[in-house]
Amino acid sequence: MDEFVLALAARGVTDRWVGQQRAWVGGLLAFAQGPVWEVRPADVDGWLAGARERGAGTLTRGEMAQAVYRFYTFVEARHGRLVQEMTGRPVPRPVDEFNRPRRLARVGVRLPPSAWEAEALFQAWRAWLPRTQGRGSTSGAGVRREVSRRGGSWTLRACRL
Numbered sequence: 001m002d003e004f005v006l007a008l009a010a011r012g013v014t015d016r017w018v019g020q021q022r023a024w025v026g027g028l029l030a031f032a033q034g035p036v037w038e039v040r041p042a043d044v045d046g047w048l049a050g051a052r053e054r055g056a057g058t059l060t061r062g063e064m065a066q067a068v069y070r071f072y073t074f075v076e077a078r079h080g081r082l083v084q085e086m087t088g089r090p091v092p093r094p095v096d097e098f099n100r101p102r103r104l105a106r107v108g109v110r111l112p113p114s115a116w117e118a119e120a121l122f123q124a125w126r127a128w129l130p131r132t133q134g135r136g137s138t139s140g141a142g143v144r145r146e147v148s149r150r151g152g153s154w155t156l157r158a159c160r161l
Contacts, residue, residue, distance in 0.1 A: 001025065004074050024067040028094075036075060037083050037092060044068060044094045069095040 001022065008018045029036065031050070032043040048061050056064070075083070076091040083091050 003078065004071055007074060020063075021067045021070070024064045025071045028064075028068055037087050037089065039092060039094045041094050041096050041099055045099050048099065065095050065100060069100070 004025070005018055005022050008021060009015070028039065028044065028047050031047040032039045044065070048065060051061055051064060072091060072093060072095065076093075080091050083089075
């Protein structure tokens with residue numbers, strides 16, 4: 001589990017998100033009461049059903065299943081051969097086509113740009129806008145008007161236009 005957590009942290013995601021992934025995978029393993037290589041789809045079914053009974057929403061259960069899917073993909077990629085040699089069986093896939101959320105591909109992590117990246121974008125945009133003066137709808141005033149119309153006045157303040 002620790003290697004999985006380190007791999008997630010190396011992706012640059014937040015500690016809170018990594019902690020949630022660890023808690024969900026740990027919760028499944030505690031529910032299954034067995035080693036990683038003995039968890040079955042029925043264990044995931046029961047774990048997710050229990051989460052539903054405790055009030056977890058559809059999106060949360062989808063994220064829980066995605067965390068388990070991600071963990072077992074990691075185990076298979078990094079330790080699949082070792083598990084096969086030790087147990088005589090391949091790494092299981094407890095999240096299968098029957099208990100996988102329908103929109104599993106949409107459940108993921110969105111990493112917003114860093115403050116530095118956002119500032120660099122808006123600085124470049126501010127430098128570019130004056131050169132567009134007098135070019136019809138791409139003029140600075142036209143761009144500001146369009147940004148205000150689409151995003152509201154807070155967008156202009158946030159972009160310092």
